[in-house]
Amino acid sequence: MLKELNQQIQEETYSSYIYLAMAAWLEENGYKGMATWMRVQAREEKIHADIFYNFIMERGEHVKLEAIDAPPDSWESPLELFKAALAHEEHITGRINHMVGVALDVKDHATYQMLQWFVEEQVEEEANVGEAVQQLTIVGKDGRGVLMIDREMSARVYAVPTSAPWYPKSGQPAA
Ligand SMILES: [Fe+2]
Ligand SMILES: [Fe+2]
16 A cells, blocks of 8 residues: 555656646747646646655655656647646546555555545546546637637636645645
């Protein structure tokens, strides 16, 4: 279980890293609103990694950080980029579900309970990214439509996940 929790620090940190790469590509290509949205997303993922870190500490276990791969640095279009983000979230959902299975197998009820927050969070994550994919698909190559979506997505602001378990315990600085 501990190995899985440590691996998840890596997975969530990589999520943060790939979304930062996506934010950079979006900003470089003139989609500033979507870039803002992605930077908020990247920040949320960093918090997810912190939650797993805090949880391991709280249990008196050992944090072992793994290597983080370099993410891609270019995508064909905003639509292809958000499709890649959705595929990534689906991968993370698979990871969370896998960990829930392990927690049940080894009867680790505390971890099982902590993971429930992530089970819910993943439903929201897939819905949010899925909505962007859907809207970008609708407008297709219509530049004005894409810029309207870009403007709408610029409104996203970072909010501290106060409902999250193990945040901001264990000396986690407030965002
Ligand atoms: Fe996450
Ligand atoms: Fe996520």
